[in-house]
Amino acid sequence: MLRIRPYKSCDAKKIVTWHKDEKTFLYWGGNLIGSFPLSAEQLDDMYMKKNGLCEEEDNFYPMTAFDDDGIVGSFIMRYIKGDKKNLRFGWVINDPEIRGKGYGKAMLQLGFQYAFEILKVDKVTIGVYEDNLPAYKCYQAIGFHKGGELEDHYEDVLGEKCKVVELEIRKEEWKR
Numbered sequence: 001m002l003r004i005r006p007y008k009s010c011d012a013k014k015i016v017t018w019h020k021d022e023k024t025f026l027y028w029g030g031n032l033i034g035s036f037p038l039s040a041e042q043l044d045d046m047y048m049k050k051n052g053l054c055e056e057e058d059n060f061y062p063m064t065a066f067d068d069d070g071i072v073g074s075f076i077m078r079y080i081k082g083d084k085k086n087l088r089f090g091w092v093i094n095d096p097e098i099r100g101k102g103y104g105k106a107m108l109q110l111g112f113q114y115a116f117e118i119l120k121v122d123k124v125t126i127g128v129y130e131d132n133l134p135a136y137k138c139y140q141a142i143g144f145h146k147g148g149e150l151e152d153h154y155e156d157v158l159g160e161k162c163k164v165v166e167l168e169i170r171k172e173e174w175k176r
Helices: 009-018 022-028 040-049 103-118 133-141 171-175
Strands: 003-006 061-067 070-080 083-094 123-129 153-157 160-170
Touching: 003 103, 009 040, 009 070, 009 083, 022 083, 022 153, 061 103, 070 103, 083 103, 103 123, 103 133, 103 171, 123 133, 133 160, 160 171
Parallel strands: 083 123
Antiparallel strands: 003 061, 061 070, 070 083, 123 160, 153 160
16 A cells, blocks of 8 residues: 655665666756765755755655555655645656556655645646656646646756646646
């Protein structure tokens, strides 16, 4: 049975092994964290100290997904510009050994439950590189869709301009 819990420092050793190449690292969010390869100490420092990622307090929630065999995934949640009704998921990654088996969907569905039932937000957003088809399809399969407030944009990934598509899901959509 999959569950989520707040990130612990000991999780970093496993999470950093899931970035098998620089493109995977950058698609995950590495351009905001550091350079490839990322050490466990660097990830832990970023997650525990936030190093300027969030200026306001109580706005950065790294989460870990785990089952009976250990940790299998990780993602973060943060409020958008301090608005406690709008939450953003990011830095979503699963152990490559279990990708394509529904763990990502299950992990983010647990994230929805936490966001909508515990944090009481109205909307969750996420950005995804348009050509990262496995992630894009995963997010669409659990209810994320093109939203109206955040605009798509382009980012440089290894010298190539890549489109970031902005998606959202509202509480009432998730309840259905």
